[in-house]
Amino acid sequence: MNQSFPINYAPQLQNLMQNANISTYRELSQKAGVSELQVIRLQRGLASRMRVDILLKISQALGITLTELLTNFAPELIKKLPATSTPLVEEKYNNLQKELEQHKKLLMQEFQQSSLQILESWLQQWPTVVQKAKQNPRLAAVKILPLLRPVEKLMEQWNVESIGNVGEEVPFDPQLHQLMDGSVQKGEMVKVRYTGCKQGNKLLFRAKVSPTI
Structure with a gap:
């Protein structure tokens, strides 16, 4: 054989x-x-x-x-x-690869243009705000918040959501929270120090938390 x-x-x-x-x-x-x-x-x-x-x-x-x-x-x-x-x-095969690359570039350009349209007002006003803040350190931060609305709108369109609010007390979930110090068990109350972020069902980064006690 x-x-x-x-x-x-x-x-x-x-x-x-x-x-x-x-x-x-x-x-x-x-x-x-x-x-x-x-x-x-x-x-x-x-x-x-x-x-x-x-x-x-x-x-x-x-x-x-x-x-x-x-x-x-x-x-x-x-x-x-x-x-x-x-x-x-x-x-x-090489021709197909070139066509795919061109298509990818066109899609990226369209994506960038639509995103920039949403951010147009922010792009126009933000440099002026930065300059004003440098000239007047006492400028109240609360006056700047409305200018961030275009960025928030863009995040909404991308289905990006925050995990928790700063200062909020929530039950600890290791899937959603990253403990900054101390030790807690799942379900025990913790305070949100930095918010996390997710896009739909995809976790981008966990919220940073610390024990309430």
Whole structure:
């Protein structure tokens, strides 16, 4: 009974990594944006079973074409493919990546513009307020509070909520509260020193609290 062993392409991979100034498989995986397991699969001769997009990412991280990668790690696959198929796949993938990047930039620009529209009044008035405060240290802080309303409105649109109010006494919940000093049990009363924050069901940071006694 014949027993087959996986091919070891470690020397070829090490040589390509050295040319690309990459020291470890982990570094290659991070640069390519794939898991380290995918790099190991490539090294073990399993390129023909890997997704094309993953192979393309690895080839780009190594600074070679997809054709060169397959020639090194899946020569049997190259022989079966038409001469023009691999470059076409690579070109289509690169074009798709460019389209996605452009779409991402457009979405970010739209997001920034809508956010800036909400903050427009604050952006106009805040520098003047800062200058006035420097000129008059006795300026009451309460007069500045209305200017923060655009920021609060933006937080509301993003579904960002505060956890607790400063000075409020609430039952201690380790999921929502971070104890600053002392020790308390869950359910015991604590005072909120700094509010926490969450976005929907996602906790951004816990409120900082201290024992009431």
